[in-house]
Amino acid sequence: MTHTPVLIAGAGPTGLVLALWLTKIGIKVRIIDKAVEKETTSRALVIHARTLEFYRQLQISDDVIKAGFKFPALNLWVNHKPRARVQLADVGQGLTPFPYIIILPQDQHEDLLLNKLKELGVEVERGTELIAFEQNENAVTAEIRKGDSAIETITADYLAGCDGTHSIVRKKIEVGFEGSTYPHMFYVADVIGHGPALNGELHVSLDKSEFMAFFPLKQTGHARLIGIIREDQKTEQKKDPAWEDINPRLLREMDVTIEQVKWFSKYRVHHRLASHFQKDRVFILGDASHIHSPLGGQGMNTGIGDAVNLAWKLGEVLNGNFEERLLSSYETERISFAKQLVQTTDRAFRFISNNGPIARFVRTKAIPLILPRIFKRASTGSFVFRTLSQTGITYNPHPLNTVTELQTGDRLPWIESVDNFKFLQSLDWQVHIYGDRTIESKYRIHYFTWNDEMKEKRLRKDAAYLIRPDGHIAEIL
Numbered sequence: 001m002t003h004t005p006v007l008i009a010g011a012g013p014t015g016l017v018l019a020l021w022l023t024k025i026g027i028k029v030r031i032i033d034k035a036v037e038k039e040t041t042s043r044a045l046v047i048h049a050r051t052l053e054f055y056r057q058l059q060i061s062d063d064v065i066k067a068g069f070k071f072p073a074l075n076l077w078v079n080h081k082p083r084a085r086v087q088l089a090d091v092g093q094g095l096t097p098f099p100y101i102i103i104l105p106q107d108q109h110e111d112l113l114l115n116k117l118k119e120l121g122v123e124v125e126r127g128t129e130l131i132a133f134e135q136n137e138n139a140v141t142a143e144i145r146k147g148d149s150a151i152e153t154i155t156a157d158y159l160a161g162c163d164g165t166h167s168i169v170r171k172k173i174e175v176g177f178e179g180s181t182y183p184h185m186f187y188v189a190d191v192i193g194h195g196p197a198l199n200g201e202l203h204v205s206l207d208k209s210e211f212m213a214f215f216p217l218k219q220t221g222h223a224r225l226i227g228i229i230r231e232d233q234k235t236e237q238k239k240d241p242a243w244e245d246i247n248p249r250l251l252r253e254m255d256v257t258i259e260q261v262k263w264f265s266k267y268r269v270h271h272r273l274a275s276h277f278q279k280d281r282v283f284i285l286g287d288a289s290h291i292h293s294p295l296g297g298q299g300m301n302t303g304i305g306d307a308v309n310l311a312w313k314l315g316e317v318l319n320g321n322f323e324e325r326l327l328s329s330y331e332t333e334r335i336s337f338a339k340q341l342v343q344t345t346d347r348a349f350r351f352i353s354n355n356g357p358i359a360r361f362v363r364t365k366a367i368p369l370i371l372p373r374i375f376k377r378a379s380t381g382s383f384v385f386r387t388l389s390q391t392g393i394t395y396n397p398h399p400l401n402t403v404t405e406l407q408t409g410d411r412l413p414w415i416e417s418v419d420n421f422k423f424l425q426s427l428d429w430q431v432h433i434y435g436d437r438t439i440e441s442k443y444r445i446h447y448f449t450w451n452d453e454m455k456e457k458r459l460r461k462d463a464a465y466l467i468r469p470d471g472h473i474a475e476i477l
């Protein structure tokens with residue numbers, strides 16, 4: 001029987017980032033995936049700033065940015081006419097080294113993560129399924145099956161279930177997955193074409209009867225369409241309509257011509273949250289623990305956030321630096337974030353898909369009027385950016401909106417004038433002192449000369465900030 005410190009079930013973005021961070025800090029992993037071949041569809045497109053900050057720590061942000069492209073603007077259409085435009089390029093200026101949204105299809109994103117892992121000597125074991133496991137106070141014993149070959153039994157200190165929506169790990173630890181499925185059926189199509197809504201920007205039609213979004217892809221004329229399948233498109237004979245059946249009339253009305261449909265899929269949207277993310281030595285992360293509407297492109301980014309949160313904690317415990325109870329903070333921190341996310345995306349999604357007169361009025365009249373103003377005002381624009389990009393995340397259990405200074409659990413703010421984030425690439429604990437102060441610490445201390453930007457970003461002069469490996473404030477001295 002072989003032993004591994006961490007067994008990762010599932011090599012989607014969540015499992016790959018977990019494997020990458022652990023490997024970078026010297027923890028051995030085995031990462032298995034039951035799929036024989038890697039997924040080749042584009043699925044999640046949006047990479048937000050908080051994920052790019054983690055990728056900078058892992059030294060892969062440059063490659064991701066080079067492979068993707070920056071989202072320039074959002075256009076709102078009503079009654080097949082463009083009604084409002086919001087500039088999104090550099091919308092989070094000053095808040096993060098990555099003040100934009102990157103578009104990169106999930107298959108290409110995963111290729112990049114896989115290549116980085118390979119460079120570090122880790123290969124995903126494909127066609128290898130986790131079929132059973134049990135745990136005691138010392139280890140997890142797992143049965144994995146590779147293709148038709150015999151079952152291999154391995155032991156691991158910890159098991160990470162990154163095995164997606166239908167997670168076997170979640171089922172076996174018997175935690176609930178409460179929530180529901182929305183009645184609407186959605187379609188997604190990667191297309192090549194031309195027309196005003198295929199100009200490399202995001203276009204969202206808030207039409208009275210039909211919702212449709214055009215996400216730009218890197219190549220000119222390429223886009224991802226997302227829409228709701230109308231009831232009249234689901235006839236008795238066509239319960240399972242194809243693109244030809246949908247052929248949205250909105251496209252004609254918006255003067256869009258589709259030349260080729262490269263990928264077409266339909267899906268139902270769910271919102272569900274696992275009641276626990278941990279049972280002793282077993283954890284669930286990513287879609288295995290939370291699923292919600294794709295509004296705002298939060299799903300994949302949240303899974304990656306889970307992976308980073310758990311990775312450094314597993315590292316500390318396996319290296320003997322912390323007691324095992326550190327691991328329980330993974331669930332505390334990530335479940336409250338996921339809960340909030342599921343609730344917010346649920347409310348927003350119900351609103352988008354509601355066809356009542358008030359919702360229609362707000363969608364077609366109020367939003368096109370208000371949204372550009374929100375983004376024009378620095379304070380409201382940066383609030384929206386911080387929320388969507390997940391850079392506003394805090395692990396403080398009692399976040400106070402009125403606080404004038406940072407609290408423990410907050411993400412360390414980025415100080416552009418000194419680029420304090422470059423030191424986070426060590427993936428280790430560190431102390432930051434903004435101003436003058438002499439202290440002793442077993443961790444590396446970084447000193448920064450005090451300036452106005454630090455004050456603006458709510459740092460306290462001469463305080464010492466103990467920073468966790470994931471860039472959150474652990475203690476203020």
Ligand SMILES: Cc1cc2nc3c(=O)[nH]c(=O)nc-3n(C[C@H](O)[C@H](O)[C@H](O)COP(=O)(O)OP(=O)(O)OC[C@H]3O[C@@H](n4cnc5c(N)ncnc54)[C@H](O)[C@@H]3O)c2cc1C
Nearest residue numbers: 010012013014033034043044130163164286287297299300
């Ligand atoms: C059509 C579509 C469009 C989407 N669009 C968006 C979007 O626009 N924005 C967004 O944020 N998200 C979107 N998503 C969701 C996004 O793809 C997921 O949030 C993301 O893939 C979750 O990553 P994950 O690693 O947690 O899980 P997954 O990517 O689901 O990976 C789970 C992996 O586990 C493997 N596995 C399962 N069971 C086992 C087992 N027993 N043993 C070993 N391996 C196992 C699977 O083969 C799979 O590779 C979309 C999804 C789909 C299907």
